[in-house]
Amino acid sequence: MTLMKKLNILSDAAKYDVACTSSGVERGGSGKGIGNCIAPGICHTFSADGRCISLLKILFTNECIFNCAYCLNNCNNDVKRAAFTPEEVCTLTMEFYRRNYIEGLFLSSGILISPNYTMDLIYQTLYQLRYVHGFHGYIHVKSIPGADPVLVEKVGFLADRMSINLELPTADSLRRLAPCKSRNTILKPMRQIQNSIDASKQELALLENRLYPGRGELAHWQETPRFVPAGQSTQMIIGATPESDFQIMSVAERLYQNFNLKRVFFSAFVNVTENSDLPALPGGPPLLREHRLYQADWLLRFYHFKVSELLSEDKPDFNIFLDPKCDWALRHLEFFPVEINRADYYTLLRVPGIGYKSASRIVKARKQSVLTFSDLKKIGVVLKRALYFITCSGRMMYNTKLEEDYICRNLMGDKTQIPREIRESGYRQLSLFDEGMIAPDSSASFQKIIGV
């Protein structure tokens, strides 16, 4: 089989993995080999679905002995199979990287022969990249569920980020749709990786203070060995199983707190196997729902929100018409208005239309001079959202009422509440109602909002 054909099959099979970021590690060039990393990551292009392409995202092989119902590669499926050799993956990575097509490699795999056999192939590939080719670019690797901890450890010292997909939000769903996997084969290595990251960080601190002589592995590919420096991430499929947003976000929150994950990704379910256990989703993948989950995820990671503030057993799903922050603000009007020239950073973070960057700019700028609404605009505050919730030197921007219905009506008139990319991606309103999300008072107003 030609390399072209393999690349076709094995990138096609990798595309449902959503993570493609190259962020989280800053590493200057070595002056010798090839490659460096910058902390915010770099997008190299955007595919026809509008998603960022940063890494060469491929499977090592799409052969698989497992039978996960949602996955095209499952062993009962009749699809074309292929497998790379470690050398082929290295050549593609190096030649793409030199031409600045990519930031690095995202290597995942189906399970060939056994978890250990597969994990070892991945190890060999990474080893060659780091040692034979002197590659210092970004590597994200998927750990194979059920692989030996020793192999996981070895791979972790070659990768920048590792991930193990949680796949589905609850153990029940996992049992039903991925019978070869279990919470245990997922959470155990997740814990192991977390512990190794911590240990590696402590070692590094000791090394820097010269209290510890190091591992003695002199010829490591980077000066000081670091285990998964960009941290670990995971992914959940959204909409294949009946969990509520509340359940999903609570799982995400626990993963951040207990496993110290860098990112939890959500992947709107695309029904590729036409398995009768899975929902048909005639309206296409639940993109708006995925979008709301990501917005809420930001609120957890950068805005100090807790899931219990956003959702509850009684209100288990996000409002589709308003972003979660606006939705929260409307239910907590007692918190507003916030005075821009006095409120502390954490209070500013809670105002719709004020991002975390703007909040910190406000705090710095107001030390130098009293801020006005036009200053806020320059700082990057989205005034059309913020204006209902703030005062500058005691004054509102316009004569607006601090009243739920009134603000809600005005905010919903703002088209960006349903992001353009979703409004315009042939997103069909039906799918939203199908999923039992809250219907608006009148469907007429809904149609006005999304402009259909």
Next chain:
Amino acid sequence: MKVLICENSIDGIFSGVYRAYASRYGHNNIRLTTSDALESFELFCEYEEVPVDPECSRKVADTLRARLGQEVYYDICQAISAGETEKEQRKNMNKAEAVYKTVVLGLSMGQGFNVLNCLGNPYVARVFQLARSAGNEAHHLLGFLRFSELENGTLFSRIHPRNNVLPILAEHFVDRLPMENFIIYDENRKTAALHRKGSGYLLAAVPQADEEFMNRFSEKEQEYRQLWLEFFHSIAIEARKNPKLQRQNIPKRFWPDTVELK
């Protein structure tokens, strides 16, 4: 009012700043403007052209680095490298003036490294805005720029940026590809960054580019482009197809210089 006219470049504007300080007219009585500015001459103003003087420029740079810190210095340089359309130029405060008055404010403050936080100040706000737009484009191009392998193994890239981001890009790629010979050619400014493996880079004016040389690709070049195209197309999810989002994320003006979208 005295108006100093300086070249629209880092050295040009820094020379202007130096001259403004040296003249001792008082900062309230001096204004700076770039020579390409579209303003009409005013009656009661005295105009003076300031020649580019690398020595004066270096002194200003050293002062800014020492008193305002490396970060502020970097942002100011980035603001100067920002390119503006005629419309933007007409609408906004002149770049040289914004830089000059920001420097004056910074040097008068106790903690000069805080100067770019004073976003309530219109001069600072302008510098901040310019730096942000140049910085954004530079960051975009770190990803969107493409190299092709020429016959002799050199990597060659052609770009058409709005802002003068070549130095930022060159520094990034020298660090990333230390063992490659590469050329990045800014066709809008007819300038190229040249890098020889194992060394630093230099910027050169290229008034007459050798098209023939730039199009003699290596044998393997086509093959890797094809592989990249294959990957680019098969990685997209059909059910999520969204050309508008794609265009929003990678604006059309970058497309012709890529491999996959041209």
